[in-house]
Amino acid sequence: MRTFHTWMAIALITCASTVGEVTLAHAMQRIGDLGALRARSGLWACVRRVATNGRVYLAVGFMTVGFFSLLLGLSWADLSLVGPAAAALTFITNAFAAKYILREHLDRRRWIASIFVATGVALLTL
Amino acid sequence: MTLRKYLILLAVALFASIGDNLLSRGMKDIGAVRFDHLQSVFLAFANPWVICGVVFLLCFFACMSSALSWADLSYVLPATGIGYVVMALGARFFLHEHISPARWSGIVLITIGVGFVAGGPFLTERPYHARRKEPVEERA
Numbered sequence: 001m002r003t004f005h006t007w008m009a010i011a012l013i014t015c016a017s018t019v020g021e022v023t024l025a026h027a028m029q030r031i032g033d034l035g036a037l038r039a040r041s042g043l044w045a046c047v048r049r050v051a052t053n054g055r056v057y058l059a060v061g062f063m064t065v066g067f068f069s070l071l072l073g074l075s076w077a078d079l080s081l082v083g084p085a086a087a088a089l090t091f092i093t094n095a096f097a098a099k100y101i102l103r104e105h106l107d108r109r110r111w112i113a114s115i116f117v118a119t120g121v122a123l124l125t126l
Numbered sequence: 127m128t129l130r131k132y133l134i135l136l137a138v139a140l141f142a143s144i145g146d147n148l149l150s151r152g153m154k155d156i157g158a159v160r161f162d163h164l165q166s167v168f169l170a171f172a173n174p175w176v177i178c179g180v181v182f183l184l185c186f187f188a189c190m191s192s193a194l195s196w197a198d199l200s201y202v203l204p205a206t207g208i209g210y211v212v213m214a215l216g217a218r219f220f221l222h223e224h225i226s227p228a229r230w231s232g233i234v235l236i237t238i239g240v241g242f243v244a245g246g247p248f249l250t251e252r253p254y255h256a257r258r259k260e261p262v263e264e265r266a
Contacts, residue, residue, distance in 0.1 A: 116239030123232030
């Protein structure tokens with residue numbers, strides 16, 4: 001039964017992390033390069049622009065769900081299973097989300113990199 | 127890509143890996159949370175390892191936000207996979223843990239994958255008025 005709970009936690013981490021990271025990426029794309037903004041207008045301008053973006057708070061909410069799922073998963077299983085398994089699945093779901101939701105250009109190089117990293121992380125669980 | 131940007135990607139990888147390890151260490155002290163008593167997970171916030179893990183994950187969030195402001199999500203995630211290699215090599219050479227052939231294969235695959243994505247463009251070209259408030263100043 002604990003194995004079932006562990007994989008439920010891993011599934012929840014994957015879903016919440018994917019939605020959170022995609023939402024954060026969308027927010028940061030709209031905000032623009034923080035390094036350039038900081039050089040031009042200072043650190044407080046960066047903080048103000050991030051803190052006044054509603055999508056950032058939405059992303060934080062989803063990442064918080066992912067965080068508590070991670071805590072539950074870690075209470076039921078070792079990090080050597082929960083960490084790589086959730087990360088490998090998140091690499092794949094994020095690649096699809098980046099292509100179809102964020103409309104990023106995923107060339108062959110990025111697909112291969114995502115598959116290699118996800119497979120490699122999965123092998124670390126063995 | 128400037129050295130500062132590579133350092134931000136490295137910080138994303140390291141903060142996430144170290145934060146997860148600290149949380150794992152703390153949750154071993156807490157023990158298994160019963161499914162019919164999930165609210166007991168909040169007891170974890172009294173554990174110093176978990177508190178340190180949260181601090182590291184907050185640093186991860188700040189670096190990740192910064193990275194996503196100038197690079198695509200599909201670039202940042204594979205590029206930060208190098209954190210798993212650092213953790214595995216640390217376990218091998220500092221903790222003297224055994225690494226199986228399957229894990230060595232995983233390390234090789236991650237390294238190749240990171241090398242693949244790091245050598246490519248880090249941002250999808252878009253008309254800047256459509257997506258960004260600031261013009262993109264740099265391309266790979």
